[in-house]
Amino acid sequence: MNKKVTIIGGGLAGCEAAYQIAKQGIQVKLYEMKPIKFSEAHTSKNLAEVVCSNSFKSNLHTNACGLLKEELRMLDSLLIQCADKTSVPAGQALAVDREEFSKLVTKSIQENPNIEIFHEEFTGEELTREASSNNITIIATGPLTSNRLAENISKLTGKERLYFYDAAAPIVKKDSINMEIAFYRKPL
Numbered sequence: 001m002n003k004k005v006t007i008i009g010g011g012l013a014g015c016e017a018a019y020q021i022a023k024q025g026i027q028v029k030l031y032e033m034k035p036i037k038f039s040e041a042h043t044s045k046n047l048a049e050v051v052c053s054n055s056f057k058s059n060l061h062t063n064a065c066g067l068l069k070e071e072l073r074m075l076d077s078l079l080i081q082c083a084d085k086t087s088v089p090a091g092q093a094l095a096v097d098r099e100e101f102s103k104l105v106t107k108s109i110q111e112n113p114n115i116e117i118f119h120e121e122f123t124g125e126e127l128t129r130e131a132s133s134n135n136i137t138i139i140a141t142g143p144l145t146s147n148r149l150a151e152n153i154s155k156l157t158g159k160e161r162l163y164f165y166d167a168a169a170p171i172v173k174k175d176s177i178n179m180e181i182a183f184y185r186k187p188l
Helices: 012-023 063-076 078-085 098-110 127-132 146-155
Strands: 004-008 027-032 053-058 093-096 115-119 136-139
Touching: 004 012, 012 027, 012 078, 027 078, 063 078, 078 093, 078 115, 078 146, 093 098, 098 115, 115 127, 127 146
Parallel strands: 004 027, 004 136, 027 115
Antiparallel strands: 053 093
């Protein structure tokens, strides 16, 4: 395969995707806007910056989170390797030293000969050209997408807004619930 895969976003998903694709001998172009531009939540120049909790939840094999991490270990996940190496005491959970974790991920990505990192804001004007080239483009920017890129993704998809969902803490509007099949318990 002579084509390159373009990945936009050097967070957790973008770095794992870049690593897995590069392991297959495929060239990866990874775009990360830091340290040129930071979102409101970012402070580190490193890739895979953990901005919320430093916990990756349970490591116990008796629940879905722990089983998923064990499967990721078997599949040679870069993020789980780095998390295991930079773990801090957290009971049965896998928690990391945020700074050391992102440094280790950054080092691993930088040293991979199949990954080329571009530290610049990918604004999305290039998306139409990338889409027409038959190359693969992965947008892995999540809720911290820059405004210009979000606007251009909206134009490309024809959608007015982008939506991001946090599976760990869903927000459900009461009026969206069918109360004929659900119940409401008043707080004590």
